[in-house]
Amino acid sequence: MSPDRLTGLDTSFLHLERDGAHMHVAATMIFDGAAPDFGDFKEHLRSRLHLVPRFRQKLRFVPLDQGRPVWVDDPHLNLDYHVRHTALPAPGSEEQLRTFAARVFSQELDRARPLWEMWVVDGLDGGRFAIVSKSHHCLVDGISGVDITTVLFDAEPEPAAAGNPPQWIPRPEPSPLQILGSALTERLTQPAEIVRGARALIRRPSRALAAVREAIGATGAIAGKGLAAPDSPLNVEIGPYRRFAWVRADLADLRRIKEVYGGTVNDVVLTVVAGAIGRHLRGRGQDTDRLVLKAMVPVSIRSTEQRGALGNQVTAMMAPLPVWCEDPIERLGVVRRSMGNLKRSKQAVGANLLAEMTDFAPPTVVSQAARLQSRQRFFNLVVTNVPGPKVPMELRGQPLRELMVWVPQSGRLGVGISLISYANTFRIGVATDAGLIPHPEEIVQGFEVELARLVA
Known part of the structure; x- marks a missing residue:
């Protein structure tokens, strides 16, 4: 096997x-x-x-x-x-x-x-x-x-009995020599797989040309947006300790804002995040004039068939956060235009292509590339938007009322922002480095203020 x-x-x-x-x-x-x-x-x-x-x-x-x-x-x-x-x-x-x-x-x-x-x-x-x-x-x-x-968990108060689970018999654990042998065999056969793929493309030259054009355009979009993110107090060497805060919102409010001003729910979310981060920076005495931070926004490429499977099926977009703009409606317009341009640039396609290429890279190259990424600053923070269960969930008859997720922080990323929908409600959470921002509630309060300004 x-x-x-x-x-x-x-x-x-x-x-x-x-x-x-x-x-x-x-x-x-x-x-x-x-x-x-x-x-x-x-x-x-x-x-x-x-x-x-x-x-x-x-x-x-x-x-x-x-x-x-x-x-x-x-x-x-x-x-x-x-x-x-x-x-x-x-x-x-x-x-x-x-x-x-x-x-x-x-x-x-x-x-x-x-x-x-x-x-x-x-x-x-x-x-x-x-x-x-x-x-x-x-x-x-x-x-x-x-x-x-x-x-x-369960979606019904009284779920049907699951019956006895199948007996699990662990497969024998391979020896170090077996693990090494399979890895070397895989590396030797990988070039043959690449050659077979190339032959298939040659048999369909028009499709191959279209694929090459798309790949060049997509990776070009990544290169164009891959410049270093601006300096900010949020980007310092972080320690191991975190602080959490979150706030609840009504998903209907986000949809109403979208209907009034256009764009997507994600545009509204990024607008609120940019406003809250701008408030926080100005509160720390930071000059935000003309400051546009970069947020790495994971984009799921998980198909319906892959729902429930583990592993990562994500790519990313580098979304600009116009923290300079204090007017929420103007800020939403800036975010809408920026995100529209990003989608047309196929930046996410390029990021996915580059991620897939790592499967063919030698392990030492992947290791060095990951460590280089942690030292370089291509974005200032991560903003992830996760669609949660649309129906209320229960655990052995007890209703799940709150669901919040947290993203990891690496390198010099002092702030991570997570958003998750659940049963017509919405949560916005902040994870911070404890030494950098010991009271993330201040940023959360900014979310509430900025959302209220858009709803009004």
């Missing part, structure tokens, strides 16, 4: 990880009612792990770095390690929950085990409980991470 090897993109997330930057995706979920019995919860999780088999696998690295890492079954999977139980001290406020979630997020995942953890948190005020989870970015992207919640 051929090895289950990481893609070049997934591997790059491993290389980006270092002391101050843990490359995992996290989620915070708040439920009404008392937490389920912890033992019952673990058994519930165990009964559904066959639906996300990657959660039962761990990484093995190729000796001498002669290939990308592979996924192998972990015969020693221990849910007592991966699923944990804690309680907040009284009064159990959401601020205390955010502090706890940030502390969990600040710890590195153990690469010798499956790359995920989940915490059941009792004692939240109002008779509620929470679940805090994290998974390495090489394992999930935002979309697949949300897909996991739809697998682990």
